[in-house]
Amino acid sequence: MADTTIEDTPEPGPRRRGGLAGMLHRSDALRGYLLMSPTLLIMLVGIVAPFVILLTMSLWTRSGFEFDTTLTLANYERTWNEPIFGALLKRSFWISGVATAATVILCYPMAYYVAFHVHRNKMMWIILMTLPFWTSYLLRVFAWKVILGYEGVVNSGLIALGFIDEPLGFLLYSQEAVIITLAHAWAAFAILPMYVSLEKIDKSLLEAATDLGDGPAARFLRVTLPLSMPGIIAACFLIFIPTTGDYITPALLGGPDGVMIGNFIQLQFGPANNWPMGATLAIILMLWIAAIAAVFLFVTRLAARRVA
Structure with missing residues (x-):
């Protein structure tokens, strides 16, 4: 009766994930940013957006009872030239x-x-x-x-x-x-x-x-x-x-x-x-x-x- 030999087969290693799931599995930083995304979104909406609006509005001027939306540094020049603002x-x-x-x-x-x-x-x-x-x-x-x-x-x-x-x-x-x-x-x-x-x-x-x-x-x-x-x-x-x-x-x-x-x-x-x-x-x-x-x-x- 002929001897039969069983060849050792290599154990299957962990399957490499692809796409976004693979990136999340391999990157700790990306997982951290994903967990922080709700907080970052709230900060973006609640802090950054109002600041941008305020900064844009500071470059406007008032013309009569309306606002002139032409971007200018006139307000900043006025605060620099008038001493009352520095005193305050x-x-x-x-x-x-x-x-x-x-x-x-x-x-x-x-x-x-x-x-x-x-x-x-x-x-x-x-x-x-x-x-x-x-x-x-x-x-x-x-x-x-x-x-x-x-x-x-x-x-x-x-x-x-x-x-x-x-x-x-x-x-x-x-x-x-x-x-x-x-x-x-x-x-x-x-x-x-x-x-x-x-x-x-x-x-x-x-x-x-x-x-x-x-x-x-x-x-x-x-x-x-x-x-x-x-x-x-x-x-x-x-x-x-x-x-x-x-x-x-x-x-x-x-x-x-x-x-x-x-x-x-x-x-x-x-x-x-x-x-x-x-x-x-x-x-x-x-x-x-x-x-x-x-x-x-x-x-x-x-x-x-x-x-x-």
Whole structure:
């Protein structure tokens, strides 16, 4: 009987997919973009498209009661030549910068205390600190208008304690009133990112600094503060960017000295009916904020490298 040999046949390998399915199987980047496509579409429709419309409108001009859609840089030239626009920008950046610094300085100790000294029910502490900010922004602005008013809580309290004989008129309708209100209104946006940054710090690093002879002040300056800098930077951006274009608080509490660029933009889109000029001021404000943010990031990264 003849011997029969069975030849080994190679096992079939994985079939190579073709078309779009094959591209998705082979490319991790393409799969990632496909998963992000709904978000990218929303960003494209909700952010890019309005910006393009605003930029196009800024190149128009108003002719009587109608808009001339001929593209021109006349609005940008006007904002460059008339000093009122530069003065409004400087005032807006000053008020927003002071409010941002005050908010971060006042909120950092609260975030530090919860991160390092509260060991139970931390979420309850966070909720309690942010509870006042659950109310309407407009209601909080009106509350500060009552507090700082001519017969408000501050003036009445100072008179009752005998510190002043008559109410202080400069508390309301001033830049100081705008700064105080903005600092309070945006405090929650400073506490949360700084708390998260402080909570992530490895406590063993602080113990090591103590073993090496650092006292509380040196340990804070050399370890805690540099490691919490991402939260501080995030808080600065979350406060500075929206407060620069705020128009509600200056309109209700600012008075003539507290008018900001946001009020002028609202005026152009409202009673003045000069949408091209309003769009131009909005574009200029965005460019200035982007430039300031870029410089701020560059300086902070440079400082972090020197510290490291």
